Amino acid sequence: MTNSPESMGIYIHFPFCRKKCSYCDFYSLPITAPGVLNQYTDCLERELTLRTSECDLPLASSYLGGGTPSLLPPQDIERVIAAINRDYPPSGEREVTIEVNPATVDRQKLADLQRAGVNRLSIGVQSFVDRELTILGRVHDSRQGHQCIDWAQQAGFTNVNLDLIYGIPGQRRSDWLATLTRAMDCGPQHISAYLLQLEPDVPLAREIATGQQAMLTDDQEADLYYEGRALLLSRGYQHYELSNFAHPGFQCRHNLTYWRGGRYLGVGVGAVSFDGRQRHLNSPPLEDYMAALLNGTPPPRQLLETLTAEQERAEAFIIGLRLTQGIDREEYCSRFGADALGPFQDAVNRLAAQGLLVVDDRRIALSPRAYFISNVVFREFVD
Numbered sequence: 001m002t003n004s005p006e007s008m009g010i011y012i013h014f015p016f017c018r019k020k021c022s023y024c025d026f027y028s029l030p031i032t033a034p035g036v037l038n039q040y041t042d043c044l045e046r047e048l049t050l051r052t053s054e055c056d057l058p059l060a061s062s063y064l065g066g067g068t069p070s071l072l073p074p075q076d077i078e079r080v081i082a083a084i085n086r087d088y089p090p091s092g093e094r095e096v097t098i099e100v101n102p103a104t105v106d107r108q109k110l111a112d113l114q115r116a117g118v119n120r121l122s123i124g125v126q127s128f129v130d131r132e133l134t135i136l137g138r139v140h141d142s143r144q145g146h147q148c149i150d151w152a153q154q155a156g157f158t159n160v161n162l163d164l165i166y167g168i169p170g171q172r173r174s175d176w177l178a179t180l181t182r183a184m185d186c187g188p189q190h191i192s193a194y195l196l197q198l199e200p201d202v203p204l205a206r207e208i209a210t211g212q213q214a215m216l217t218d219d220q221e222a223d224l225y226y227e228g229r230a231l232l233l234s235r236g237y238q239h240y241e242l243s244n245f246a247h248p249g250f251q252c253r254h255n256l257t258y259w260r261g262g263r264y265l266g267v268g269v270g271a272v273s274f275d276g277r278q279r280h281l282n283s284p285p286l287e288d289y290m291a292a293l294l295n296g297t298p299p300p301r302q303l304l305e306t307l308t309a310e311q312e313r314a315e316a317f318i319i320g321l322r323l324t325q326g327i328d329r330e331e332y333c334s335r336f337g338a339d340a341l342g343p344f345q346d347a348v349n350r351l352a353a354q355g356l357l358v359v360d361d362r363r364i365a366l367s368p369r370a371y372f373i374s375n376v377v378f379r380e381f382v383d
């Protein structure tokens with residue numbers, strides 16, 4: 001893994017979606033006016049230029065997420081990537097990812113993205129069971145998911161992630177394992193498997209509250225997690241983060257920046273930046289963000305939090321545990337000037353005695369039986 005806090009990432013948020021999925025509480029908007037995508041791209045270019053001074057480390061990755069950034073025409077995506085390369089000159093090979101919704105691309109568009117400089121795709125397949133895609137309110141079906149992967153490979157992409165969701169209402173063990181098997185049969189280098197988690201005000205949560213759908217039990221969800229993990233491991237994927245699996249050398253560099261406590265620049269409305277101590281949000285609404293940049297001024301920003309030294313240590317400890325290799329004690333010590341155990345010694349001893357943490361001279365890591373209940377462990381390290 002080449003990422004370290006000595007490099008940074010840029011996250012570009014694209015807030016538009018064709019239709020809101022039933023489980024989504026991200027900041028995403030319908031496209032209401034023709035030309036808005038082009039104007040939004042203008043704003044991204046301007047913001048990138050305005051913020052160069054905030055990036056004083058080599059840029060290891062850029063990530064176009066959303067929303068549905070694959071709704072942008074390839075020439076707009078090319079403009080954004082060109083602006084990053086112009087204002088943040090590459091010092092080495094850079095990972096450039098775009099999230100792709102299978103319903104928004106065709107063979108030509110994926111080939112154009114390759115030419116534009118995208119070298120990694122994250123395809124939001126979510127499931128290969130159409131009934132589940134309907135429950136999730138996705139705008140594509142399983143056939144389009146397959147087709148998108150085929151086109152990506154034909155276009156020459158050799159670094160492809162598939163996003164999958166488990167714990168969907170009514171999902172049977174056989175459905176989940178079939179989705180995973182079909183996903184692996186497509187040969188992606190990376191698979192993300194996320195548990196469906198619902199905020200109370202999303203449509204699917206309301207369907208559950210009114211009895212139209214039923215969530216799986218915690219035990220059923222845990223079984224899906226561990227059976228899915230075993231299947232992925234049996235096919236040569238390495239489990240490197242709680243929800244992420246990759247062939248050797250294909251871990252997501254951009255996300256590793258987050259998980260290793262690194263800094264990142266968030267560009268676009270709704271994007272969050274982290275400078276190592278403070279988190280800032282590019283505040284919605286979209287209209288204010290665009291009006292500011294089209295007038296040549298910085299967009300409105302909101303300070304979300306300032307970490308104290310203790311919070312910084314605790315946060316690095318917790319997100320470090322998300323990686324299956326755990327916390328590198330030497331690296332942690334050189335960053336904070338103290339051993340990772342420090343104030344956490346009692347909690348670590350207790351959790352190790354329960355078989356939830358594995359501790360040796362070099363590392364502190366979750367044990368596999370703690371992976372699905374990681375939040376229970378993390379709570380021990382928060383005031």
Ligand code: SF4
Nearest residue numbers: 017020021024066067
């Ligand atoms: S495509 Fe993604 S961001 Fe858009 S509504 Fe669906 S889950 Fe939300």
